[in-house]
Amino acid sequence: MDQQDTSESPSPPAINVAVLGATGSIGTATIDVLHHLDRIDETKTWNLWAASGHRNVRLLGELAGQFKRPPRQIVLSDLESAAEFAAGTSLAKSQIKTGADGLVEIASAPEVDVVVAAIVGRAGLESTLAAIESGKRVALANKETLVVAGSLVQSTLAKKSSGVPRAEVLPVDSEHSAIFQCLGDKESSSGSEKTCKPRKLILTASGGPFRNASIQQMHDATPELALNHPTWDMGPKITIDSATMMNKALEVIEARWLFDIPAESIEVVVHPQSIIHSMVEFEDGSVIAQMSPPDMRLPIQYALTYPRRLACETPALDRTRQWDLTLQPVDRERFPALELGFEVARVGGTAGSVVNAANEEAVGLFLEGKIRFTDIVPACRRTLEHHHFEPQPSLTRLLELDRWARAEVRKQYAT
Numbered sequence: 001m002d003q004q005d006t007s008e009s010p011s012p013p014a015i016n017v018a019v020l021g022a023t024g025s026i027g028t029a030t031i032d033v034l035h036h037l038d039r040i041d042e043t044k045t046w047n048l049w050a051a052s053g054h055r056n057v058r059l060l061g062e063l064a065g066q067f068k069r070p071p072r073q074i075v076l077s078d079l080e081s082a083a084e085f086a087a088g089t090s091l092a093k094s095q096i097k098t099g100a101d102g103l104v105e106i107a108s109a110p111e112v113d114v115v116v117a118a119i120v121g122r123a124g125l126e127s128t129l130a131a132i133e134s135g136k137r138v139a140l141a142n143k144e145t146l147v148v149a150g151s152l153v154q155s156t157l158a159k160k161s162s163g164v165p166r167a168e169v170l171p172v173d174s175e176h177s178a179i180f181q182c183l184g185d186k187e188s189s190s191g192s193e194k195t196c197k198p199r200k201l202i203l204t205a206s207g208g209p210f211r212n213a214s215i216q217q218m219h220d221a222t223p224e225l226a227l228n229h230p231t232w233d234m235g236p237k238i239t240i241d242s243a244t245m246m247n248k249a250l251e252v253i254e255a256r257w258l259f260d261i262p263a264e265s266i267e268v269v270v271h272p273q274s275i276i277h278s279m280v281e282f283e284d285g286s287v288i289a290q291m292s293p294p295d296m297r298l299p300i301q302y303a304l305t306y307p308r309r310l311a312c313e314t315p316a317l318d319r320t321r322q323w324d325l326t327l328q329p330v331d332r333e334r335f336p337a338l339e340l341g342f343e344v345a346r347v348g349g350t351a352g353s354v355v356n357a358a359n360e361e362a363v364g365l366f367l368e369g370k371i372r373f374t375d376i377v378p379a380c381r382r383t384l385e386h387h388h389f390e391p392q393p394s395l396t397r398l399l400e401l402d403r404w405a406r407a408e409v410r411k412q413y414a415t
């Protein structure tokens with residue numbers, strides 16, 4: 001009789017993931033997805049290799065502590081937070097990094113396979129660019145990277161540096177993940193890229209908390225009302241962007257660069273239920289939509305496992321109940337942000353950096369109670385119009401203009 005083999009089977013190959021912005025809404029959902037994948041994926045082990053936080057040191061410690069094998073690298077924004085984190089962990093001091101340099105270091109570490117770019121705002125730019133330059137798979141939530149520097153991202157992706165694998169940027173943003181899914185895998189689609197060319201990308205927008213509000217109601221809106229998103233639970237900055245529809249404006253610009261498509265081929269339609277995450281219209285007029293309940297774990301997981309689809313903790317749509325799927329045009333008068341987004345997507349150059357910075361600053365001032373909700377978009381428009389447009393700026397110039405635009409908004413409101 002053969003002797004039974006009692007030796008343990010070797011663990012499946014590991015995927016090392018760096019989560020930048022692990023303490024945020026996308027970051028914590030990503031950690032949930034990593035635990036889930038590690039439980040169900042028989043072909044891979046999913047490791048949190050590195051994680052970053054900004055102010056929420058305690059949560060970062062809790063998240064790191066959930067893993068059998070703790071992350072090898074942690075990044076916090078300043079020395080004080082790093083010292084606080086060090087006091088509550090067994091990690092060595094050398095494993096705890098700080099600031100923008102620390103983020104770039106983990107985003108480009110040779111051990112890292114996938115970088116989840118989930119820092120909010122321009123603060124996520126350099127680390128995302130570093131991940132792209134070092135040939136990682138980038139699961140991109142930080143849409144501001146493409147808004148500020150979409151052209152630079154495109155040229156970096158097109159460049160083939162010797163010894164560095166070409167990076168892949170896979171969308172996490174629900175609309176762009178939907179479009180990516182509707183476009184289908186190049187390998188599996190029966191036609192060539194040319195025969196399957198999209199005619200229009202149709203982004204859906206929930207319409208936010210002020211979908212049916214009057215201009216007067218928006219004028220009087222408090223941060224509390226503006227933070228009350230009807231369908232998604234997200235961080236404060238993107239939630240305010242959804243309320244002004246600047247989020248959709250940023251997403252138009254994001255789509256322009258991510259899918260290398262002109263602004264004229266992008267449309268936005270209001271869909272209050274947030275079940276159709278976006279659609280693609282093809283040359284023959286056929287429209288393909290991607291649908292699922294509003295839950296970011298699905299697009300996050302798809303960006304991690306692509307091209308594989310594995311069981312996901314997002315529940316499937318319940319087909320035993322009635323779903324109303326409404327589509328409505330956007331009221332561009334009440335939501336002037338959208339026109340701004342299309343303009344920026346058309347002209348490119350320095351416009352994205354200026355509008356993004358003005359918006360980040362204005363959203364911050366609104367949340368501090370210093371300006372009105374209806375001041376946010378005009379502040380962005382004025383700042384865009386005051387700046388001297390350049391068609392092909394360097395990264396240094398984009399960052400200079402980011403600082404200029406923030407100061408300009410503060411000057412406009414004398415804060």
Ligand SMILES: NC(=O)C1=CN([C@@H]2O[C@H](COP(=O)(O)OP(=O)(O)OC[C@H]3O[C@@H](n4cnc5c(N)ncnc54)[C@H](OP(=O)(O)O)[C@@H]3O)[C@@H](O)[C@H]2O)C=CC1
Nearest residue numbers: 021023024025026053054055056119120123141142234235
């Ligand atoms: N939330 C969502 O469902 C979606 C989000 N996105 C995009 O994903 C990104 C993240 O959004 P979301 O998760 O909602 O945001 P959150 O505000 O919830 O989280 C932001 C994360 O970034 C960190 N952070 C904030 N400021 C800095 C900084 N100056 N330097 C380094 N890290 C910083 C925060 O750290 P800490 O908390 O420790 O201070 C936190 O980890 C945004 O670009 C957003 O547009 C896209 C689609 C959907």
Ligand SMILES: CC(=O)[C@@H](O)[C@H](O)COP(=O)(O)O
Nearest residue numbers: 173174205206207208242247
């Ligand atoms: C979940 C996600 O991708 C967000 O960008 C969301 O789409 C915001 O909702 P709005 O459609 O209201 O901007």
Ligand SMILES: [Mn+2]
Nearest residue numbers: 173174175251
């Ligand atoms: Mn989105």
